[in-house]
Amino acid sequence: MSPQAKETGTDSPQRPRVEGEREQEILDATLAILAEVGYDLLTMDKVAAAARASKATLYRRWKGKPELVIEALLAHKGEHPAPDTGTLRGDLIASFCGAGGMTDPQQMAIMGSLITAISRDADFAEVFRRDFIGPKAARTLQLFERARDRGEIDEDVDLEIVIPALPGILLHRQFLLGEEPTDDVITRVVDQVILPAVTR
Amino acid sequence: MSPQAKETGTDSPQRPRVEGEREQEILDATLAILAEVGYDLLTMDKVAAAARASKATLYRRWKGKPELVIEALLAHKGEHPAPDTGTLRGDLIASFCGAGGMTDPQQMAIMGSLITAISRDADFAEVFRRDFIGPKAARTLQLFERARDRGEIDEDVDLEIVIPALPGILLHRQFLLGEEPTDDVITRVVDQVILPAVTR
DNA sequence: TGATGGAACGGAACGGTTTCGTACCGTTCT
DNA sequence: AGAACGGTACGAAACCGTTCCGTTCCATCA
Structure with missing residues (x-):
């Protein structure tokens, strides 16, 4: 290896080719x-x-x-800010039906393509969960916390259990049952499972 | 290929070595x-x-x-008859915590190992869903139908939505969140999500 | 302005490894 | 004895990581 400086250190772009x-x-x-x-x-x-x-x-x-x-x-994490429709129901439907949600075919294909790999490779799994799942979970948590502040959620509800329920149900229907997630199914799951769990 | 009969049809073993x-x-x-x-x-x-x-x-x-x-x-579908504890809650916990349930490590490892494959291979997916998922789903359906006959489930509940919710939530926690399913988690999901969805 | 040197590029090939499906052994059981 | 077995080896194909070559683009300098 030649003893060339690894980088200029400044912001001067010396490498114009494969930059962006x-x-x-x-x-x-x-x-x-x-x-x-x-x-x-x-x-x-x-x-x-x-x-x-x-x-x-x-x-x-x-x-x-x-x-x-x-x-x-x-590099794929496109900015998908959390929606704010005023109700938990509206936020959930907007979040999971919109871009980057459960109706995005490539997003779902990537999920399916990685589950087997992360079941076996612990290092890969850690990075995936932290940088891919983490932001999505944080966005969903935000929806629920706003709803709780508005009084839409009972005080004794364990969000740790309820929050991951919606993506879990939808992913299961997609991969195990082979059902393409549609807006209608998402709405029915929200109305019949998620909302009854937070308001009794 | 020789036009040999595919099998005798009876239970008489013609192949003594690699038979059973x-x-x-x-x-x-x-x-x-x-x-x-x-x-x-x-x-x-x-x-x-x-x-x-x-x-x-x-x-x-x-x-x-x-x-x-x-x-x-x-060949792996070991007989796992549906439990009958007298309540939906007891049946669900017994069914998903027992052998062949969500706490069986090999069972879960097989699930994770196949999800990517069935996302890509339609033929493989069909056989898997019919002969592997199907019996499990039928068993769970039986639990819910008995509960409905006992009056534990409201009449307007859409079982098509509620029944797959529990395995979906647990599989998601296992594979996407990396959490080993324990009896405690299963119980909390049943109490906080499934039961509120069927009795409002 | 025009030429030159260097860096990054695409394309191609390499050796080493792995997998598949088949063929050939010697052995073992009926 | 004969059939089925375990083990080994094989060729073809795919993959990986590396290393060639010739080209293209850019910065520099006469």
Whole structure:
């Protein structure tokens, strides 16, 4: 290795090539492959072909497959601010039906593609839960806390149990029962399961 | 292929070697590997090594990996009759905490190992849902129908929504949140989510 | 302005490993 | 004896990580 300085340290852009746009294309291609075949069957060759990049480029930029996939996941977190419709019911339906919610096909495909991997790889699971699940859970928690402040939720309700119920029910219907989540199903689950659990 | 009859049809074993016990050992080994590494990374070599069988034997008996895995799943449905404690609450807790329930580690590992595969392979998904999920769902349905006959469930409750809620919540907590399902969690979910949904 | 050097790129190939499905053994049980 | 078994080995294919090559783009400088 040449003893070249690793970086200038300043903000002067010395590396104009794979700076932003091209890198994002590669990450998008990674997510597409991930959603299509799953983590275990995702190969660097497939990603390179889909992104029209060479494997050499991938390995110049990323250490390997886990690092590439994780960075692709983190770069994907599009801003989805929590809705504020004034009622818990409206917030839940808006949140889970909208962009990034349970009706987003690629979002759901990514979920399904990763469950097996995180069941086996503890390190992968930790990053996934912290950086992918965490923000979503925090947003949903916000909805419930606002509802509690408005008095919509009984005092003795254990939010730790109730909050994850909605995504759990919907994911189960999708993957185990094979039912595409529709707005109608989400509404029925909210009305018949979630709301009765918080207001008795 | 020779036009041989697929099987005798009777229970007379024409194949004395790999007939019953040995075959079950291979299927058990298949399930163990499946639970350990998942469907995509399960290989015939791993199964052969784990079962101390030769790959030739596997290919003599099964056509390939999908057939072997599916048959292993079907042969695994140990008889788990629905409990009858007299109350819906007792039945649910007994059913989901007991053998074959959500606290069975291998059962859960198999679930996680298959979700990615059934998200991609429609044929595999159909067999899995019909022969693996189906019996479990039917058993749970039986619990709810008995409870409804006893008057424990309001008339306007949509069982299609409520019944899959409990497994959904528990699976989500296990795989997405990384929480081992304990009897205590199952009880709290039943008391705080399921029962309020059926009796308002 | 025009030429030059360097860095990053795409494409291709490499060796080493893994998997699959099959074939060939010697052994064991009926 | 004969059939089925376990073990081994094989070729084909896929994958991984690396390393070539030739090209393209950019910054620098005459």
